[in-house]
Amino acid sequence: MKRTFITFVCAMTHSLFSFAQLIPLDDAALQESHGFMGHHIAFDALDANPPAEQNQPDSNALNQVSFFSGQVHDSQTYQSKNAALDALTGLSKDGLSLTQGIEIDLEIQASLDMQWQDNDGFNDIGDGTSGSLTLSGIHLGSHKGPITRQMLESDQPFLDSELAVINNLLIDLDSKQGMFITIEELGDRFGNGLDIIVNDIYLGNEQASAGGLLIENLSNFIQDKNLNQLNQTFGFNLSTLDDGKNTANGNWLPINAIVLTEEGSADTSVDLGLPSIDGLPSISTNTTIDASFAVYMDKVAWVDDGGEFGIADLMIYDGLDTNGDGIDDTVGPAKLTQMKIETIDHTAYNGEQVKALYIENLDFKADIAMGSIYVGNPQTGSLGSLHIKGLDTAGTSVWIYAH
Amino acid sequence: MNNKIQLISLCALSLLSVYAVADLTPLNDDTLSAHVGQISQRAANDKPFQVPLLLSESQSAQTSPQNLNTQAPQSQPSAGITMDIDLQLHIDEIRWVDVDGAGPNGTQGAISMRGFSVGHLDSPIPQPAQIRGITVDVDGRDGLVIGVEQIGDRFGNGIDINIDSIQIK
Numbered sequence: 001m002k003r004t005f006i007t008f009v010c011a012m013t014h015s016l017f018s019f020a021q022l023i024p025l026d027d028a029a030l031q032e033s034h035g036f037m038g039h040h041i042a043f044d045a046l047d048a049n050p051p052a053e054q055n056q057p058d059s060n061a062l063n064q065v066s067f068f069s070g071q072v073h074d075s076q077t078y079q080s081k082n083a084a085l086d087a088l089t090g091l092s093k094d095g096l097s098l099t100q101g102i103e104i105d106l107e108i109q110a111s112l113d114m115q116w117q118d119n120d121g122f123n124d125i126g127d128g129t130s131g132s133l134t135l136s137g138i139h140l141g142s143h144k145g146p147i148t149r150q151m152l153e154s155d156q157p158f159l160d161s162e163l164a165v166i167n168n169l170l171i172d173l174d175s176k177q178g179m180f181i182t183i184e185e186l187g188d189r190f191g192n193g194l195d196i197i198v199n200d201i202y203l204g205n206e207q208a209s210a211g212g213l214l215i216e217n218l219s220n221f222i223q224d225k226n227l228n229q230l231n232q233t234f235g236f237n238l239s240t241l242d243d244g245k246n247t248a249n250g251n252w253l254p255i256n257a258i259v260l261t262e263e264g265s266a267d268t269s270v271d272l273g274l275p276s277i278d279g280l281p282s283i284s285t286n287t288t289i290d291a292s293f294a295v296y297m298d299k300v301a302w303v304d305d306g307g308e309f310g311i312a313d314l315m316i317y318d319g320l321d322t323n324g325d326g327i328d329d330t331v332g333p334a335k336l337t338q339m340k341i342e343t344i345d346h347t348a349y350n351g352e353q354v355k356a357l358y359i360e361n362l363d364f365k366a367d368i369a370m371g372s373i374y375v376g377n378p379q380t381g382s383l384g385s386l387h388i389k390g391l392d393t394a395g396t397s398v399w400i401y402a403h
Numbered sequence: 404m405n406n407k408i409q410l411i412s413l414c415a416l417s418l419l420s421v422y423a424v425a426d427l428t429p430l431n432d433d434t435l436s437a438h439v440g441q442i443s444q445r446a447a448n449d450k451p452f453q454v455p456l457l458l459s460e461s462q463s464a465q466t467s468p469q470n471l472n473t474q475a476p477q478s479q480p481s482a483g484i485t486m487d488i489d490l491q492l493h494i495d496e497i498r499w500v501d502v503d504g505a506g507p508n509g510t511q512g513a514i515s516m517r518g519f520s521v522g523h524l525d526s527p528i529p530q531p532a533q534i535r536g537i538t539v540d541v542d543g544r545d546g547l548v549i550g551v552e553q554i555g556d557r558f559g560n561g562i563d564i565n566i567d568s569i570q571i572k
Contacts, residue, residue: 003409118482121542129543204546233500349487349535349552356487385502390495395522395531399487403538 101172101180107163110140111156134206135213137199140164142192147216147299149306157197164194178260178288186220186255186295189247193219193297211304218297222331223250226296226313230369234387238319240331253294253317253333260288286342292333294318299378312378313371319389328389334366337394346399356401363394484539489531490562491522518567523560532562 114135121128141158142165143151151157168184187193195216200209222240227250231238240251263285294317301310318335319328339362346356368388375381497516504510523530536552555561 116541118541120482122540122545122548123483128540129545131541131543131546133541133547204541205543233502234498346487348485382502385500387496387498387500388494389498390493392493393491395489395491395529397489397531401485403483403485 101170104166104169104171106166106169108140108166109158109160109163110138112138114138131204132202132206133204134200134202135198136202136206136209137197137212139195139197139199141195142187143195144192147195147197147214152197152212152214152303153199155199158195165192166194178258181257181259183220183255185252186218189221189250191217191219191221191223191226191250191298193217193221211302214299214301214303214308214310215297216299216301218295220253220255220293220295221247221250222253222294222296222315222317225249226315227331229313230315230371233371233385234369236319237327237329238331239329253331255291255293255295256333257289257291261285262288286340289336289339289341291336294331294333307376309375310378311370311373313369315369316366317369318365319367328367334364337361337363337365339363346401348401348403354401356399359398359400361394362396362398364391365394366391482540486537486539488534488537490534491529491531492520493522493529494519513572515570515572516566516568517570518565520563520565522563524563524565525560532560534562 116133118131118133121131137155139157141162143158143162147157165188166183166186168182170180170182170184172180172182174180193216196214196218198213200212202208203210224240227238227240230236240253243251243253245252295315297311297314299310299312300314301308315331316334318332320330320332321328322330340358340360342358342360344356344358346354346358348354348356366388368386368391370386372378372382372385374383495517497519498513499515500511500513501509502511504512520529521532523532533556534551534554536550538548538550538552540548542548
């Protein structure tokens with residue numbers, strides 16, 4: 001009986017002393033673990049001769065996205081619809097199977113203030129006064145009619161219903177080629193683009209305004225009537241390429257951008273005083289940006305006491321000669337090519353060694369048409385029209401640093 | 404008989420520990436709220452965390468260093484932007500158009516500048532021209548102040564501007 005009792009007690013206490021301890025994973029084990037969060041975006045870089053089945057979209061993945069007002073886009077439909085336009089942009093997606101991505105439609109209205117503070121002012125001889133550059137009352141929306149003087153001075157220039165429209169904002173990601181961003185439609189198909197109002201600009205202090213800014217109907221929808229007007233003014237015979245959407249009275253020219261970040265060499269890194277963490281990428285990186293766009297604006301103006309000085313009917317594009325006759329005949333997109341941004345060691349003009357933001361090869365090619373440069377009113381106060389053909393800034397570089 | 408009872412008891416009780424399980428359950432809100440975390444930020448050389456530069460001067464003055472567990476800097480850091488530019492630019496044509504010409508019965512006319520180039524154009528292959536020390540400050544008394552320290556290099560190579568032709572049409 002005694003032996004039975006001892007056995008019973010031992011067995012009971014055995015379970016009491018049984019325990020498990022949770023211990024942290026070591027770095028090697030952590031690196032073998034992968035997390036996934038958010039919505040499904042899957043791309044595969046293609047071989048030169050891919051098997052046919054590799055291009056088939058994953059039908060399961062297509063049902064996994066529910067993002068804001070966005071949706072997954074079917075790249076095959078998208079690419080066939082825009083193949084000719086993609087060829088124009090030079091930002092080819094060849095070799096990349098864009099099976100899924102994020103597509104976002106936005107209706108947006110925003111107001112904000114921006115201020116850059118210079119604590120020591122113009123401190124050349126040590127007597128500078130703190131100052132600021134302030135953009136007060138930046139408003140983004142879309143008004144159907146012309147922007148009035150009252151709107152330019154108002155804290156709430158847009159009605160709640162006057163929303164700027166951005167449709168088909170597409171985001172695609174690739175581990176080798178970077179992030180593709182495409183905006184197919186900026187504004188609506190009636191020529192109502194984005195309106196941007198800056199009520200006041202203050203230089204130095206906020207006692208006196210230097211005036212305001214207005215950008216009216218910024219859009220990538222090139223309307224036939226506007227293009228015909230520019231053709232007539234400058235003697236051109238430009239037309240837009242069919243966007244494949246059966247859009248009346250004009251065509252959309254998509255805005256494209258590719259952003260690729262690559263690891264740079266060690267001597268170009270910036271020491272932020274952060275500890276080294278195994279498994280994380282180096283902060284020594286450089287970013288390369290390619291972009292292409294064509295946009296039209298009804299008006300870009302500096303507004304002062306109700307008067308205006310500005311440019312009406314402004315179009316930024318790149319004229320293309322598609323039939324080889326030496327005359328531009330098609331509105332193509334302006335291009336920013338292989339612009340690199342990185343932070344480097346730099347010798348300043350006074351010999352100091354500084355850390356600088358380096359923008360290498362600001363290679364921008366564009367044509368710019370200005371229907372009217374005006375003072376007061378675009379129709380009655382025109383100083384004339386200006387066209388810049390073949391703008392090319394290749395070879396230009398910029399270093400930006402503190403003093 | 405006793406041995407049989409002992410054996411059965413031993414087996415039953417041994418199995419008890421095998422089937423003993425623990426289930427980790429989430430903490431409820433009340434328990435969670437009783438736990439407090441703290442993140443401290445120290446520079447590599449263990450200097451105290453300083454007031455962010457994004458605060459304006461007036462905000463900095465109003466901010467209590469003790470509340471932020473910081474020490475105020477001895478003097479405001481200098482601020483301002485400096486830019487160095489290697490400039491190279493080419494424009495095929497710049498055309499100014501006067502739509503209504505001269506007078507009430509005028510005819511549209513235009514002036515064209517063709518082959519407009521900016522850079523260091525002395526060499527057979529155009530090179531960028533140097534602009535160094537473009538400073539940008541905003542001053543409470545003087546407003547926006549922009550300065551340029553050096554246009555060109557110390558060998559006398561400035562900015563070259565070339566226009567191939569000017570045409571009046």
